[in-house]
Amino acid sequence: MACSSSSTRPCLASARWGTGWPNCDADLMPIDFVSIDSLARHEGATVTVKGWLYNKRGSKGLWFLILRDGSGLAQCVVSQESADAATWEVAEACTQESALSLTGTVRRDERQVGGYEVQVTSATLVSLAEEYPITPKEHGIEFLMNQRHLWLRSRRQWAIMRVRNRVIYSIHQFFQERGFVQMDAPILTGNAVEGTSTLFAIDYFGRPAYLTQSGQLHGEAMAMAMGKIYTFGPTFRAEKSKTRRHLTEFWMIEPEMAFYDLDMNMEVAEAMLVRLVTDAMEHCAEELAILERDLEPLKRVQGPFPRVTYDEAVEILHSDETARMMDEKIEGLKVEEASLRAELEANRKAYGQAKKHEKRQYDAREIAINQRLADIEEENRYLPKWKESARTFEWGNDFGGSDETVVTWHFDRPVIVHRFPHHFKAFYMKRDPEDDRLALGMDVLAPEGYGEIIGGGERATDLAFLKAQVEAHGLPEEVFSWYFDLRRFGSVPHSGFGMGLERTVSWICGLHHLREAIPFPRLIDRIYP
RNA sequence: UCCUCGGUAGCUCAACGGUAGAGCAUGCGGCUGUUAACCGCAGGGUUGUAGGUUCAAAUCCUACCCGGGGAGCCA
Structure with missing residues (x-):
């Protein structure tokens, strides 16, 4: 059933896709169904929607x-x-995640998700789903990770992937609008960029090769060709990190700009x-609403960001203010713990007389509280160490994760730390x-x-200095000969950065x-699905 | 590599030395508008594995396996 709406209003849905493109189905091709985000344009019309x-x-x-x-x-709604x-038979028989094609009239209804509902006149079962493993309730992380291919269908994951999509799109817009050229660095390389991180080694026709841990060096070569470039590609780190901040395969954006100094780099x-x-x-x-993201901290992300030198950051760590903040945190945790335990106790007392659906709410709340209590216990264990550190x-010394976090407590927006002791840098x-x-x-x-x-x-521009650095870091000089050429043939000041x-x-x-920020995360001990 | 927490029904959890339970999911029945709908009934378990202590072990002890979180390193 083709879209029979006569409306000429601009496509409301496209604003939500956020790409800036007119995303109306009608613009794509002669297809016989409409997308749910375009239902507003079809109010009163008879349309077909297809989905799960x-x-x-x-x-x-x-x-x-x-x-x-x-x-x-x-x-x-099937009546x-x-x-x-x-049609009635299809409505009765269909199971969670069965594929359906539904035809009906679009009616405005403020109470519904999306604000519209479809009064179904005809339903076709495209395929009947077997018993779906992910039920509408709480699940543990191991189970969900094993079902990642299906988990992506859930509302929360949908929201995250849409934000990821928008971030990717905005990155391209930002750089393209400023005359940057997107160029790809190789994924297979013969050498380590920084030498320190662990690389994934592979067999390359009988020779050793590695999966890239940074497009940085090749980015510099491309910047010398184009002026301003950015790479956007996968990056691999074989570090045996097991934290919520690490993936073994992640996507990195690396702009590189000729004739840009450190200050200009920070501006970008x-x-x-x-x-x-x-x-x-x-x-x-x-x-972001689905994710229940607090928007206040995001609204404060406006320039200029505070810029502190490494020296100043060290002073911040040593300051009385930092010690005071630590004590405040520790005290805050105690208060929170007491209030959570009190709530838990109260809920348990009320549980007996509660109705079924209330019991379910108590159960969900208890899980959330227990999780938070475990986090608090963990933080209680670490905060004194953080304070001492x-x-x-x-x-x-290089900052540890906790030192970094402590520095950010002193500011209400992202903070740029610069000018580090050189010996722990590339x-x-x-x-x-x-x-x-x-x-x-x-x-x-x-x-x-x-x-x-x-x-x-x-980046360093002087050839002799670079050669000395390569030697000092114990890196094989041969593999960097092409990189040295960049300093032989028109070396210029240049800078860049990598964003995860x-x-x-x-x-x-x-x-x-x-x-949760990548469709199929690769972690130590997780390469499935 | 180290520290820490955990593994009980398909899923999420309870039971903390004495007959393994609840909700969700599934099946059947009920309810003209539900919002994770609701109400009733039913099926569903060698408590991660292997030993040990005990009259008695999901529960205590030992080893191993698997997973969560963290340290180091970094985006």
Whole structure:
């Protein structure tokens, strides 16, 4: 059934897709069904929607089918009175995630998800689903990770993937609008960029090769060809990290700009982050609402970001203010723990007389409380160590995860830390002309405990210095001969950075763990599905 | 590699030395508009594996396997 709406209003749905493109089905091709996010344009018309059964409810003579088609959810009502026998049979028989084609009239109904519902006159069962493993209730993470291919269909994952999509789109827009050329660095490489991280080794026709851990060096070569470039590709780290901030395969965006110094580099990083967050809030309001993301911290992501030197960051760690914040946190945890335990106790007393659906709510609440209590216990164990680590931090050390987080507590938006002691930074970093102990590197730390999402800096331009650095880091000089050429043939000041896509998406969505920010996460001990 | 928590029905959890339970999911029945609908009934378990302590073990002990969280490292 073709779209029979005569409306000429602009496509409301396209605004929600957030791509800026007119996304009306009618513009694509002569297809015979409409997407759920375009139902508003078809009010009063008879349309066909195709999708999967998300959930259903029924009572005598009525079935409420919640249909999911990827663009949104819509309640489709089948009434025994107005539907033919075959249609009624389909409504009765269809199981969760069965594929359906439903035809009916679109009616405005404020109470429904999406604001519209379809009065079904005819239903076709495209395929009947077997018993679906993911039921509409709470599930554990191991189970869900094993069902990741199906879990992606759930509302929460839908929202996250849509935000990820929007972030990717905004990244391209941001750079393209500024004359950057997107160029791809190789994924298979013969050498390590930084030498420190662990690489995935593969057999390359009998020779050793590695999966890239950064497009950085090739990015520099491409910037010398194009002026301003950015890479956007997968990155691999074989570190045996087992934390909520690590993946073994993740996507990284690495801009590289000729004739840009460290300050200009920080400007680019800041403008980009502001753009990503602003766009996400503007175009993914529904998604962020589904994720129950607190928008206040995101609204504060406006330039200029505070810029602190490594020296200043160390001072912050040593400050009385930091010690006071630590005590405050520890005290806050105690108060929260007491109140949660009190609630748990009260709920248990009320449980006996509660009705069935209330019991279910208590159950869900108990799970949430227990989870939070476990987190609190964990934080209680670590906060004193964090406090000690901050107090005794020695100049010259690299920041640990906790030190980073502690620094971000002092600011209400992302903070840029720059000019680090050179000895724990990569060999290609330029030295600070004003202090030879420092390298012109910079990290952007996201607030709310999300930590480092960007790392970069100004690159060394002097050939002799670079060669000495390669030797000092114990790297084989031969494999860098092409890289040295960049300094032989028109070496210029240049800089760039790398941004972790999943960390950024995690932060914007307010996720607890990075693994939800990528369709199929690759973690130590997880390469399925 | 180290620290820490856990493994009970298809799923989420309870039972903490004495006959393994609840909700969801599934099946059947009821209810003209439900919003994770609701109400009733039913099926569903060698409590991760292997030993040990005990009259008695899901529960205590030991080892191993699997998973969650964290440290180090980093995007």
